[in-house]
Amino acid sequence: MTTTHDRAPETALIDVPAGLAGVAAAETRLGDVRGREGFFHYRQYSAIDLARHRSLEDVWFLLVEGELPTPAQSEAFADEVAAARVVPDEVARVLPAIAAAGAGRALLPRLRTALSLLASVEDMQPVWGTDPAFHRRDAVRIAAITPTVLAALHRLRQGLDPVPPIDGVSAAGLWLYLLSGSRADARDVEALDRYLIATVDHGFNASTFTARVAASAGSDVVSAVCGAIGTFLGPLHGGAPDRALDALDDIGSRERIGPWVRARIEAGDRIMGFGHPVYRTEDPRAAMLREMALTRGGELAEFAADVERQVLTLLAEIKPDRPLHTNVEFWAGVVMEQCGLSRDLFTPTFTVSRVIGWTANVLEQAQGTKIIRPSARYVGPPAPQPVP
Missing domain, CATH: 1.10.580.10 (Citrate Synthase, domain 1)
Known part of the structure; x- marks a missing residue:
């Protein structure tokens, strides 16, 4: 929707979704x-x-x-x-x-x-x-x-x-x-x-x-x-893998999975490792990492799989209109811990690739010549007002 808000037509603003979701800001071949x-x-x-x-x-x-x-x-x-x-x-x-x-x-x-x-x-x-x-x-x-x-x-x-x-x-x-x-x-x-x-x-x-x-x-x-x-x-970005493992630590045991997850969902808290701003199905990176983690086995991987199953079941039950799936951070933390990395190295490891x-x-x-320069809609008190 285009609206002027008392602006001249040549400076009219275009409303877009919050966070620029779904807005194509550039073209890429990468x-x-x-x-x-x-x-x-x-x-x-x-x-x-x-x-x-x-x-x-x-x-x-x-x-x-x-x-x-x-x-x-x-x-x-x-x-x-x-x-x-x-x-x-x-x-x-x-x-x-x-x-x-x-x-x-x-x-x-x-x-x-x-x-x-x-x-x-x-x-x-x-x-x-x-x-x-x-x-x-x-x-x-x-x-x-x-x-x-x-x-x-x-x-x-x-x-x-x-x-x-x-x-x-x-x-x-x-x-x-x-x-x-x-x-x-x-x-x-x-x-x-x-x-x-x-x-x-x-x-x-x-x-x-x-x-x-x-x-x-x-x-x-x-x-x-x-x-x-x-x-x-x-x-909410690169710092999530260690927080996903922190959640597993907080749950602690299999009998606490259901109550812990239900309490977080009903409180509206974010469960690290689940949900993604783009994927509406399972994150393919999570699927690959889960396969690797479970192939190696061990208590952590098995516990993570139990937590994942119950989280997805309860999310589908409590929020049926908002499907959420496992994202890369959940299983990335498990795999990195299996590889002997301490949690303070999880995000640096992510950085090694993302750079x-x-x-x-x-x-x-750098091949282009147009600066990225969006606008913001002013919603403060009307201006100008007398300076006291």
Whole structure:
């Protein structure tokens, strides 16, 4: 509906749904989420099929270059990424101070600081009016160095020295090695590789949209990524996997599942791990992660399955007009805990993959010339009024 509200016709506002739900704010070739089907894809390929059959580096190449790599291209891109993982001395010297600042354990605010320093050290330029080859270099650099910096900050917070990255391992194998300093179990690596690939990108989610807004203004790639990180920190976005496990802890035992869930639903509380702003059926990422978690087995996975069944049953009973399904966060937390990651590393692990999607979106947005600049409807007291 278009309404003027005493404005001149040329500045009339267009009312859209709250949160811009369903509004197409841009065009993209990177992928899409088809919520009613429970399907999402990276370019022309099913994201879940890619997670089962290709490496993270192959998917990364696909988003940046537009096609899956040949074996020769894959090898060359792996070499490029390996070189980009190394932290420069000017940043490495400051990481201990960044890690020690403040009492909290959260890594993502510290990552923002480190990446901002990296942008200054390497003189990263705005995407407006500069060679696209520079944007691509910066995008690969940022996505490649993020796990190295996050793991270094984590180890420094524990009083340990950072470990340098190694070659010849998968993305998940490298992430687990950077955290622990030793090679991980093959089952953990396989499960985490699939998780990382399945969470690289997911439509115009809040953090991706934030990155594209910054890029539309012509800002540098790091500024766009730091904006995305700030959005990602929200508990309704990237901060949900650990809260889903916190709910399992709060329930505690099988006999408490029904009463706990019913009380939360009737109180109108959000149950972390259920419901999604896009999917109207099961999140395909949740289905894949559930399969992996239950294949590995264990008390946590079995308890999570019991909780999931009762939550879905009670949601259907109490809110039959609003179908809610399991989302990625519920089973992501289970899988990451099975892989030995502490809960304060859940969102950083998510970031290791999603930064690839953010930077790919920044590169795509940088090809345009239109700044993203919506309007807000003023609903305060009428103006002008006399100043007292």
